[in-house]
Amino acid sequence: MNIGIKSLLILLLLLIVGCSNQSGTGQNFEQILTKASVKYSRLLHVLEVPDGKIIFYELVKDAESSVGAAHLKKGLGGLKYTYSGGYINDIPQKLYSNFLKEISLVYGEIKDENITEVLAQDERNQYTAEIVPTTNTKRLWYIYPIKKEVTSLTVKGYNKSILLAEEKLDLEKQSSAGTFLNNK
Structure with missing residues (x-):
């Protein structure tokens, strides 16, 4: 291979690497x-998914805080924002759920x-949520992935085998809306 072609290939490689670092691969x-x-x-948790990352973050509005999630998709130039959703919850509840159909996340x-x-629990499967501490009094929970063909879920909060909270989610009507888990 002649020196001109080698130099051009090296220059292109350096250019690609440089552009990638400037557009999100630095995480x-x-x-x-x-x-x-x-x-x-503030950022709460980073979940690695096959096509990128899901970033859980805290929302604050009028001294109330809640959790949101954003999907960052891998691309040639690094991670790119594709979708986010969240809520502000000012009603005290034991547990809160949100479903983001676009990224199959509850x-x-x-x-x-x-x-x-x-x-x-859906019509056929049971899912166990991952639980992540975020503060002394609150914790984040998530289930990923949820099959896109699932139309409803019953979400339950337990202490050992004692049911403390339960709610049925209609995922067709609540494509990106949350629901409260009521006290039992």
């Missing part, structure tokens, strides 16, 4: 969310310190 989630006009106060916030496990 600067704050810059990506800010550029996408996502209002958040997630929420545990506000009752007695809840130690969150399970969801």
Whole structure:
């Protein structure tokens, strides 16, 4: 291979690497969310998914805080914002659920310190939620992926085998809206 072609290939490789680093491969989630006009106060958790990452973040409005989620998709130039959703919850509940159909994610916030496990059941499957501490009194829970053909879920919060909260989600009507889990 002649020196001119080698030099051109090296130059192209350096250019590609340089552009990639400037557009999100450095994993600067704050810059990506800010550029996408996502209002958040802090990042809570990063979930690796096959096509990128799901970033859970805290929303704050009028001294109330809640959880939102954003999907960042892998691309040639790095991670790109594709979708986010969230809620502000000013009603005290034991547990809150949100379904983002676009990214097959069910997630929420545990506000009752007695809840130690969150399970969801659809027509055929049972899912166990991952629980992530976010503050001394609140915890994030999520189930990913939820099959897109699922039309309803029953979400339950437990302490050991004692049911503390339960709610049925109609995923066809609540494509990106949440529902409260009521006290049992």
